[in-house]
Amino acid sequence: MKSTATKSYDELREQARQLRLDVLEMTTKAGSGHPSSSWSPVEVVTALYFGGMLRYRPDEPWWPERDRFIMSKGHAAPLLYAALSHAGYFEREELWRLRDVGSPVQGHPIQGMMPGVEATTGSLGQGLSLGLGHVLGGRLAGKNYRVYVLLGDGECEAGQIWEAAMAAAHFKAGNLVAILDYNKFQETGPISREIALEPLVDKWKSFGWNVHEVNGHDIEEVLSTLQLVKQLEATGQPQIIIAHTIKGKGVSFVEADFTFHGRALNAEQAELAREELDATR
Amino acid sequence: MQLGKQAGLKLSDAPLRNVFGDALLDLAKSNPKVVVLDGDLGNSTKAEYVRNEFPERFFNIGIAESNLVGVGAGLAGAGFYPFIVSFSSFLLCNAYDQIRLAVAMSEIDATIIGSHGGITLGKDGPTQMGIEDLALMGGLPTFTIIVPSDPATMHAAVKAAPDIKGPVFIRSSRVPMPFIYPMEDTPFEVGKANVVREGTDLTIIGCGMMVSAGLDAAAVLAEEGIEARVLDLHTIRPMDIGAIAAAASETGAIVCAEEHLLQGGMGSNVARVVAEENPVPMRFVGLKDVYVESGDPWDLLKKYNLTADDIVAAGREVVKAKKAA
Structure with a gap:
């Protein structure tokens, strides 16, 4: 069982770097995908899967007691697949079939098509509701798993997110943890310019959630906050961690250009990106 | 006008929705995995029969169909068999994309009940009527689509649903329908007319x-x-x-x-x-x-x-x- 694995912060940072490299290779080989959206929540996903937070069994993917991880921002599928493969759910070779005909490694996640993929996402705004369903089911079945949902910031414009937020507080879903990858950009531009979310903390608070803010690239801070929300489970208040992140984190020219949303790096760009990521080793 | 009179059918006092409520309650009694998700219409759809006896397995998610479907799908992921119940018009038209991804594309085992199908809900008017539900469901691969024609087939369909692989849609109705079949040993096989x-x-x-x-x-x-x-x-x-x-x-x-x-x-x-x-x-x-x-x-x-x-x-x-x- 991987949940007890303890890695040093340095090892986790190296794990994060490996995930970024895999996302790069996958999307560049596929010639499409969302590398920048996959890079912003890398440390969050690393903390969950490799920092001892999620309880899971790669050889028994649908273990009923498992903690759930739902990738609501489905366009970060490459990151999800990379994490699952590094966690031991399937061979890493599968990653290079991203978006190929006949491959289960679909452009956006399809529930159950790969082991460990909990939900079909990609039409945005749907993951939090699914997470709440898992919470209610776990409660009814007398299980004590936790449910983590990774939200994009853009998808918080969808009404369903707020329907789910309202219901989660009503049902006292203390073991529901939303992590909002607040990279400040949606497809067409800066969120503040397109359709502003602020005041975001106040919005979640007013819906009855306990709100935490972290630097989403600081693995220590992410981990300590994930530990904290575990301890707050008994309060019955749903928990949200607003992770301030940088879209395209790790590759300077992608960080500087939001149009990389939904666009893979070409071979030359990928070479430059690889050099940058290798330099941070 | 009296439906079934010329054919000599025995009339039913109970609107089909009440028959549905009875059938769902019967199923909930025998199958502890059955959970019911309501869009705040349980007293109209008669899903409330389950609420009265098994409140812990009944969830009113409120007037929020997108979330209703998502929560229901999540409960399926947790190992339960959800019946997601509302008016077919509200459920399918508000939450079509949620049904598409979380239910149809995910091929989960779950049943969607589209109540108040057709025009015979009558006086509440066209905003509430489900006159396009079969077309909408037809647009979603993987769904089994069932339209019971009488009390016996409603019971049989609800009972059969959890054994069907993948998602199921069953249409319910506000009006009574006469008995076409016997309530015992009803001839009903999914996919067989x-x-x-x-x-x-x-x-x-x-x-x-x-x-x-x-x-x-x-x-x-x-x-x-x-x-x-x-x-x-x-x-x-x-x-x-x-x-x-x-x-x-x-x-x-x-x-x-x-x-x-x-x-x-x-x-x-x-x-x-x-x-x-x-x-x-x-x-x-x-x-x-x-x-x-x-x-x-x-x-x-x-x-x-x-x-x-x-x-x-x-x-x-x-x-x-x-x-x-």
């Missing part, structure tokens, strides 16, 4: 309340010397191609009748099968590109040509066309 009346001159293919109307029509046609077979196509998908092909080859003429828009409903799907298997003259009874208004259900059926009389007229016509061919 029932011949409820034999005949050789034409086949009336119906679903829901239009099966009773079809039986009434057959009784009238018989007085004119026209013997109609009546086929209860309770499962719209998977469609019983064999029964439809047999209807075409053995009777040579088909009338389809449904309480639904003609576009994308039962009849248009039957026509596709007939066109491929054995083209014969066809006529269609259903709603023609229209939103109907508030009104007494039976007045509305009359005004919008969804009665046994309309099936009779279509039957005469199609037999004439068959002879002319």
